[in-house]
Amino acid sequence: xxxxxxxxxxxxxxxxxxxxxxxxxxxxxxxxxxxxxxxxxxxxxxxxxxxxxxxxxxxxxxxxxxxxxxxxxxxxxxxxxxxxx
Numbered sequence: 338x339x340x341x342x343x344x345x346x347x348x349x350x351x352x353x354x355x356x357x358x359x360x361x362x363x364x365x366x367x368x369x370x371x372x373x374x375x376x377x378x379x380x381x382x383x384x385x386x387x388x389x390x391x392x393x394x395x396x397x398x399x400x401x402x403x404x405x406x407x408x409x410x411x412x413x414x415x416x417x418x419x420x421x422x
Contacts, residue, residue, distance in 0.1 A: 359395065360395055360396060360397070361380060361381075361394065361396070362400050365377065369403060370403045370404050370407040371407060372408075372411040372416065373411070373416070374407075375416050375417060378408050378411055378417060379417070381394055381404050381408065382408065382417065385420055385421060386419060386420035387420045388408055
């Protein structure tokens with residue numbers, strides 16, 4: 338079995354270039370999200386009906402909460418589907 342190298346020992350890995358994500362709310366020029374804006378909310382839902390994570394969607398924590406609440410309200414009003422089981 339080969340000996341493990343320490344984390345600090347050995348050659349340094351080249352840094353990956355960071356991928357800059359545009360904030361979809363700012364790109365659309367929206368301050369708040371409303372549950373009746375179904376076409377916009379669909380961009381934050383996966384093909385299985387789940388709400389996309391903040392890491393994937395590129396939103397701030399406050400905006401992610403707004404989007405999640407708007408999606409849940411739209412689901413209650415039968416404007417958006419619930420996730421399939």
